[in-house]
Amino acid sequence: MNSTARCYFDHSATTPVDPRVIGAMEPFLHDGFGNPSSMYQEGVEAHQALEEAREKAAALFGARPGEVVFTASGTEADNLALRGAIPTPVTEPTHLITAAFEHPAILEVCRYLEKHGVSITFLSVGNDGFVDPQELRRAMRPNTKLVSIMAANNVVGTIQPVAELASVAHEHGALFHTDAVQAAGKLPIDIGRDGIDLLSFSAHKIHGPKGVGALIVRHGLELQPLILGGGQERGIRSGTENVAGIVGLGRAAEIARAEMAQDSVRLVSLRDQLIDGIEERIPNAYVIGHRFRRLPGHICLGISGLEGETVKLLLALNQAGIAVSTGSACSSHHAGEPSHVLLAMGFDAFRARGSVRITLGRFTTSAQVDYLLEVLPLAVRDLQPIASCAGRS
Numbered sequence: 001m002n003s004t005a006r007c008y009f010d011h012s013a014t015t016p017v018d019p020r021v022i023g024a025m026e027p028f029l030h031d032g033f034g035n036p037s038s039m040y041q042e043g044v045e046a047h048q049a050l051e052e053a054r055e056k057a058a059a060l061f062g063a064r065p066g067e068v069v070f071t072a073s074g075t076e077a078d079n080l081a082l083r084g085a086i087p088t089p090v091t092e093p094t095h096l097i098t099a100a101f102e103h104p105a106i107l108e109v110c111r112y113l114e115k116h117g118v119s120i121t122f123l124s125v126g127n128d129g130f131v132d133p134q135e136l137r138r139a140m141r142p143n144t145k146l147v148s149i150m151a152a153n154n155v156v157g158t159i160q161p162v163a164e165l166a167s168v169a170h171e172h173g174a175l176f177h178t179d180a181v182q183a184a185g186k187l188p189i190d191i192g193r194d195g196i197d198l199l200s201f202s203a204h205k206i207h208g209p210k211g212v213g214a215l216i217v218r219h220g221l222e223l224q225p226l227i228l229g230g231g232q233e234r235g236i237r238s239g240t241e242n243v244a245g246i247v248g249l250g251r252a253a254e255i256a257r258a259e260m261a262q263d264s265v266r267l268v269s270l271r272d273q274l275i276d277g278i279e280e281r282i283p284n285a286y287v288i289g290h291r292f293r294r295l296p297g298h299i300c301l302g303i304s305g306l307e308g309e310t311v312k313l314l315l316a317l318n319q320a321g322i323a324v325s326t327g328s329a330c331s332s333h334h335a336g337e338p339s340h341v342l343l344a345m346g347f348d349a350f351r352a353r354g355s356v357r358i359t360l361g362r363f364t365t366s367a368q369v370d371y372l373l374e375v376l377p378l379a380v381r382d383l384q385p386i387a388s389c390a391g392r393s
Contacts, residue, residue, distance in 0.1 A: 006321045007368040011205075011297060011361035012154055012182060013325055017248070018207040018362065024251035025209065028244035036241055037232065046243045053250025057214055060253040061180075061199060062190035069215045069233045070246050074181040074202030075105040076226075077215035080237065081177045081198040082109045084223030085146050088116035095119045095144040097174075099131045100344035102150055106179055107340075110148075123149075127346045129158030129289035133168050140172040147176050151183035155341040155357060156289035157298030159187065166195035175221070181205055181213075185256030186264065186295050191216055203245065207362055208252030212245035259362075267297035267360050270369050274299055274358065277369075281377040288342070288355055297360030307354025309383045314356070316379040322372055325357040 008016070028049060034042025036050050054065045071077045086094055098110055100122040114120045121139045123131055131149055147169040152159045166176040177198035180189060185206035191199055198221070202213040217223060217236070229238030256263075278285050284304040306313065310326050317324055326339075338352035358372070 006323060007371055008323045009358045009360065009364070009368075009372065010323050010325045011364075012157075012295075012357060012359040014204045014210065015207045015361050016363060017204075017209055018252065018255060020255060021208050021248045021251045025244045025248040028247050032243070034243075036243060037230065049243060049247050050241055053246045056250035056254040056257075058216070060184065060189075060257045061196075061201075061216055062192055063199075063216050064219060066234075067191075067216050067219055069217055069236045070241060070249075071213045071215055071237055072211055072242070074179070074200050074205070074213040077200035077202070077213045078103070078105040078179055079109055080215050080223065080226055081200055082106070082113065082146065082148060083226060084236070085175055085177070085198065085221075086113060086118055087224040088113060088118070090117045093119065093143045095121065095141045096146045096148070097121045097123060097136065097139050097144060097169075098148045099123045099125055099150070101125045101129075101153060101155070101341040102148070103154055103179055103181070106148055106150070119143075125344045125346075129153060129156045129345055130293075131160055131165065133161060133164040136165055136168045137171075140168065140174065142172075144169075144172055144174045147174050148179070149176075150179040150181075151189065152180075152187065152295050152298075153289070153341065154182045155339060155355065156300040156345070157182075157294035157359075158289045159183070159293050159295065162189075162196065163194040166197075170195055182295065182298075185253070185260060186297070188260065191218065197221055203249035203252055206252045206256045209245050209248040212242050212249045214249065263362055264296040267364070270360055270364060270366065271297055271299055273366075274360075274369055274373065277373040278376065281373065282380050285380075288345075295359075297364065299358040301356045301358065302351060302354055303356070303380060306380065306383055307351050310354045310356060312383055313379055316382065317375065320375045320379070322375060325359075326355060 032045060034046040036043055036047035054068045057068045058065045096118055098106055110120045123135055125131060149160055149165050151162050162178055169176040175197040178196055179200050181202045184201035197218045199216040204210040223236055225236050227238050232238050232241060275287060286302050288300040288302050314324060338349045339355060342352035342355060
């Protein structure tokens, strides 16, 4: 199969840029090159484009335009949320709560803060892939300053009870942050309704360009900046703005908001078609995480007896023109190691190495799903199960 006919099933890693987004960006890669901080016409036009993008990004989350701070990535937005809300070194006992299966962009920042005097609680996760609000309530302390729980997990796709979790945080006087990189544009999120103080997202997960993201910062909340310089983004994130990228983010957010409902219905249908077909054709396959309370186009699978052969399975699918993942793309260089997400959900180390993530997007077709259902069972059949582990579930 040639490259133009490849079937892409790894939209949680990144998404193809929507042609409409490319069209919006192109003028700012040519004549619209002005620095938005400049006062002459080219700069004023660039600044206007930034503010229009800010309005579109805010609308996706029910936020005010002034609450949007543009960054270079979702990872930077996560760093700014946590390190900005809890500057180090801390001068008094300070506690932060997160979940054990968060993205490394959260977990690594928590480890950094821990080294600088912040006490961290890593909440356990149920084997269905959810954080329990009651466990959060039990973990709260008088000095808990921030709770950070992702809106939807990047590996298993489960959707977290964000509004409940935020309510618990606020009951105890703490701020609530959510990493919405996977959920943005796929789930209806309203920061006012859901009680979110800080929200991170990234353009390239919603059919926008790479290298641009944003942090929603609730009005009235002050953060310590990570990057100092010219005072852009209200002094919270200095540096000349990536105008073309931000315009792309804004257009991607606008499209996602307009088309979210119809995209979700279509993706749920394709997702369930895939799950039903896999369960029918591969009896030893099992869905990881809750069967239904997951992102519309997200499937995480285990295959009993083949957990140690996952990389071989992915390579076989790649040869057939199909792109899937073992989990987070950010952890691909640790492909042979157990997934921290699955370990947090109670999987043993052997099974935690063996997940297959299949994620669909705006341009996934029914024909591509049919092709995957044709090829995947054959690829599984060609792999020799490890005899001593066959039959594990």
